[in-house]
Amino acid sequence: MDYIVSAPGKAILHGEHAVVHGKAALAVSLNLRTYLRLKASTTGKVYLNLPNIDAFLCWDLAELKQLTPYTCGKKKEVKHLDAELVRRLREFVGVTNENLDTCNMATLAFLYIYLSLFGSEELPSLTVSVWSELPTGAGLGSSAAYSVCLAAALLCASGAIPTPLWDPTAGWCQEDLELINSWAFQGEMIIHGNPSGVDNAVGTWGGMLRFLAGKIIPLGRVPLLRILLTNTKIPRSTKVLVAGVKDRINKFPSIITPVLDSVDAISCTCEKVLSEMTCEPITGEHYNILEELIDINQHHLNVMGVGHPALDTLCRVTLTRGLHSKLTGAGGGGCGITLLRPGNDETLAQERSFGVQVLLCHRLSSPIS
Numbered sequence: 001m002d003y004i005v006s007a008p009g010k011a012i013l014h015g016e017h018a019v020v021h022g023k024a025a026l027a028v029s030l031n032l033r034t035y036l037r038l039k040a041s042t043t044g045k046v047y048l049n050l051p052n053i054d055a056f057l058c059w060d061l062a063e064l065k066q067l068t069p070y071t072c073g074k075k076k077e078v079k080h081l082d083a084e085l086v087r088r089l090r091e092f093v094g095v096t097n098e099n100l101d102t103c104n105m106a107t108l109a110f111l112y113i114y115l116s117l118f119g120s121e122e123l124p125s126l127t128v129s130v131w132s133e134l135p136t137g138a139g140l141g142s143s144a145a146y147s148v149c150l151a152a153a154l155l156c157a158s159g160a161i162p163t164p165l166w167d168p169t170a171g172w173c174q175e176d177l178e179l180i181n182s183w184a185f186q187g188e189m190i191i192h193g194n195p196s197g198v199d200n201a202v203g204t205w206g207g208m209l210r211f212l213a214g215k216i217i218p219l220g221r222v223p224l225l226r227i228l229l230t231n232t233k234i235p236r237s238t239k240v241l242v243a244g245v246k247d248r249i250n251k252f253p254s255i256i257t258p259v260l261d262s263v264d265a266i267s268c269t270c271e272k273v274l275s276e277m278t279c280e281p282i283t284g285e286h287y288n289i290l291e292e293l294i295d296i297n298q299h300h301l302n303v304m305g306v307g308h309p310a311l312d313t314l315c316r317v318t319l320t321r322g323l324h325s326k327l328t329g330a331g332g333g334g335c336g337i338t339l340l341r342p343g344n345d346e347t348l349a350q351e352r353s354f355g356v357q358v359l360l361c362h363r364l365s366s367p368i369s
């Protein structure tokens with residue numbers, strides 16, 4: 001029996017990092033997706049094929065059965081990580097205290113969801129293969145798309161939700177999507193450490209949404225914005241960057257807390273302008289405001305300590321052409337977004353995402369210079 005699922009990546013327009021601390025963020029799904037195929041087998045083994053990170057793993061069911069959590073087989077929404085299971089899994093993969101690397105994060109996210117959803121007596125032999133159009137570790141929510149695919153496929157295989165492929169009328173109801181989202185959030189907790197949930201929400205529901213303290217508000221009325229996505233190709237870890245912002249908040253609470261409040265106001269102001277742009281003639285003033293918000297947010301992200309010289313170069317180079325850019329996602333490298341005005345010269349491949357047309361910058365052959 002085969003299950004094939006996919007989930008989109010995302011771009012955060014405003015609110016990254018602040019959203020971890022209860023402020024509003026605006027995020028939009030991308031037409032770049034992660035694909036997962038789960039194939040049930042009778043081999044008595046579990047295979048995890050992750051070609052994007054050059055990881056190909058295999059375990060005997062017998063060794064996995066010893067790891068199953070006591071309260072396994074739960075199919076309902078979950079809020080908190082099972083710390084004991086995480087500890088056992090870290091010991092199993094051989095990383096007790098230090099930070100997880102790319103392969104370990106992906107492995108633990110898979111094993112955690114797999115072992116939690118199947119009781120020890122019913123652990124199935126299976127082969128899971130994941131392939132993505134998203135660059136990993138670049139701020140486009142690759143970890144969330146990976147976690148959403150894992151959650152959806154394993155919930156289908158465990159019978160907790162229907163398998164739409166066979167019965168398109170079955171589809172996934174809101175309750176199914178909430179279950180997928182909550183298990184994807186578990187995967188994000190393993191990879192991000194302290195995720196807000198915005199990335200897995202966009203990966204689950206798609207479109208464009210406002211995310212505030214766990215509350216998801218889909219934004220149905222948004223104008224067609226054209227966004228240029230540029231990958232600086234500077235590698236970085238979201239978990240490390242998120243922890244760094246927390247440290248800075250703890251070190252300078254009276255300085256950084258107002259910055260977070262300002263980012264919250266930027267997200268709300270941007271949403272208000274986007275709404276105005278759907279019900280009145282779009283003017284240059286609308287774009288002037290959107291561009292100013294992008295500049296202010298980028299400066300705030302530098303104050304939070306998540307900027308990078310390559311991102312500064314992107315902002316400087318695009319500004320020489322009258323365009324305004326900011327980092328998207330965790331920053332520290334990775335991707336930036338640039339707002340294009342109608343009529344900007346389009347010499348790039350076009351991707352259309354919900355309400356926001358994302359123009360993909362040709363991959364930079366080397367970090368931006």
Ligand SMILES: Nc1ncnc2c1ncn2[C@@H]1O[C@H](COP(=O)(O)OP(=O)(O)O)[C@@H](O)[C@H]1O
Nearest residue numbers: 052102105106132137138139140141142143238
């Ligand atoms: N296609 C994939 N295959 C395997 N693991 C993936 C894939 N995409 C993402 N991951 C996991 O997510 C991690 C990247 O997460 P993160 O640091 O949050 O960056 P991003 O900005 O891409 O979400 C990778 O190191 C890897 O563990």
Ligand SMILES: C[C@@](O)(CCOP(=O)(O)O)CC(=O)O
Nearest residue numbers: 017139140141195196329330
């Ligand atoms: C920095 C943050 O706001 C977004 C991280 O996005 P990404 O993993 O870099 O794609 C963290 C979060 O919201 O969980």
Ligand SMILES: [Mg+2]
Nearest residue numbers: 141143144238
């Ligand atoms: Mg991530």
